[in-house]
Amino acid sequence: MRYTIFASLLSLLILMACQAEQPTGSTIKDKSLERGAWRGLLALNDSLELPFELAYDGQSWEIINGEERILLQVDSLGPDSMRWTLPVFGTYFNIKQIGPKSLKGEWVNSQKEDYRLSFRAEGGQAFRFGPKTAAQSSLAKKWAVQFSPQDSANSYPAVALFELDPQTSILKASFMTETGDYRYLAGEFKQERLQLSAFDGAHAFLFRAQRQGDGSLWGQFYSGKHWSTYWRAQPNPKAQLRPMDSLSFLKEGYEKISFSFPNSQGDSLSLEDERFEEKVVIVQIMGSWCPNCMDESRLLEEYYRRYRKEGLEVIALSYELPKDMDNFKQIEKRLRTDLGISYPMVLAGPADKKAAAKSLPMLNHILSFPTAIIIDRQGKVRKIHTGFNGPGTGDYYEEYREELAQLIEQLLVEQ
Structure with missing residues (x-):
């Protein structure tokens, strides 16, 4: 009996000793990743890296682009590995922790075939390209x-x-x-x-x-x-481009557009549906892979919520790669979750300008994703806005916000 107790105690002590000899910090939590500023680096090729800023507060990670903050979804892949998934686009990083100030892995763009970039990140580096220093010269705006x-x-x-x-x-x-x-x-x-x-x-x-x-x-x-x-x-303080409202238009003989595309429930939607009758409608030509489209979607959702009761409708014609309904269902779910989009979406075709133009033959072309077509209560096209200058352009974005709101309000009161 005494021998059995002694043997058991000896075994326990040996086990504890073995465990004590194991290196500490075998999990992400134990390794106590550096909190604060991090510098991420994507390898574009063997000799060129793209830097960007990251922030970690002990619980969540953010990507920083100027005024933009992108909150990452973090999932554990093992004791010292994790996955960061980006909102909206669904691309992701597979990452291994090397130390409290070091991460390595790869970024995977799941929207493209076999598109991967090597990635590393360094903690405690609060800069993008180099440390902050006073400017030695000025730069025109x-x-x-x-x-x-x-x-x-x-x-x-x-x-x-x-x-x-x-x-x-x-x-x-x-x-x-x-x-x-x-x-x-x-x-x-x-x-x-x-x-x-x-x-x-x-x-x-x-x-x-x-x-x-x-x-x-x-x-x-x-x-x-x-x-x-x-x-x-x-x-050049007077530099400007052609007006975005002048680049796309209806072909001669057309006053209206028409289409019929399926939604994720398998129902076909068209402007002839009762939902859109005698409504002001914005038709958004877009794709979930397009950051400008996502910026526009945020604005259109804001105005849809503001003016819907007065008679505004919005419908997104989504051109995707790959073009299949199962993929579209996942895209729609992601955009409704990440962007809060509540207006209807349909799968219109593949992510290709020529294919998009073929699906809407009354337009002279599809020059850009996104393109917004604004239609009055009689179903006539009143304006086509090609492209989108988002919040990163400051005053230009604010001016367009105001112009679009004024146009919507004008069309809503027209009979």
């Missing part, structure tokens, strides 16, 4: 930009909006194009060199440029791992 200036077939204009903090050299920016803006960009301007980046779960953008002797900027723009081009900019 508005610039006329030409992307792909050496390729006339693919060249396109833009307007750059820059806001430089002279105390820190931190640069906040956006580029407006005729099909939409490049959203919230952040970076720095030091020693006549500009660096900007953004990562929102769909776009991974990196801009670099050097100020030239004539005051212009010349540099390169990278979009993910698959595309890059050169860009040139000249300071």
Whole structure:
């Protein structure tokens, strides 16, 4: 009996000793990840990384793009591994903790086939490109930009909006194009060199440029791992693009648009349905893969809730990749959950401008996702707005918000 008790105690002591020899911090919780600012880095290729800012408060993680904050869904994958899932787009990171200030893994863009970028993050780094220092020179706020200036077939204009903090050299920016803006960009301007980046779960953008002797900027723009081009900019306080309301229109002989597309319940929706009769209707041409479309969706949902009782309807024509109903059902559920969209959505076709134009043959083209078609109570098209400049463009976004609200109110009171 005594021998049995002694043997049991000895076994327990040996077990405890073995456990004590195991390295501590075998779980994410035990390793006490650094709280506060983190710096994330996506590898665009073997020699180029895209930086972005992260914040961790001990419970939740956020991605920071200028004024934008993106809350991540965090799920454990094991003792020292986790998955970050981004809202709206559903892309995700698979991550392994290396130490209290070190993470490694990959970002997976599930909307594209086999699209993965290596990722690492470093804790305690409260900057994007480099430490904050006082600016040595100024930077004009508005610039006329030409992307792909050496390729006339693919060249396109833009307007750059820059806001430089002279105390820190931190640069906040956006580029407006005729099909939409490049959203919230952040970076720095030091020693006549500009660096900007953004990562929102769909776009991974990196801009670099050097100020030239004539005051212009010349540099390169990278979009993910698959595309890059050169860009040139000249300071110009009067820089502007063609009006977004002039780029798309009905072909001659048409006053109305018509369509019939299925929703996730299998019912076909069209403007001839009782729901839309004698209503002011906004038809949104969009895709869940498109950040500008998601910015527009937030605004349309706000106005839908505000004006619905007075007679406003909104319907989203969703062009997706892949184009199948099972995928669309997942997309719709995600957008209703993450963005709070309550207006109807239908699956209109594949994520392709030519295919979208074919499905709406009364339009001259589909130049951009998104495109908003505003229709009066008689079913006539009153305005077509191509593209979307979102909240990252500041005053330009606020001006459009006001213009759209005024147009909706005007059409609602018309008989």
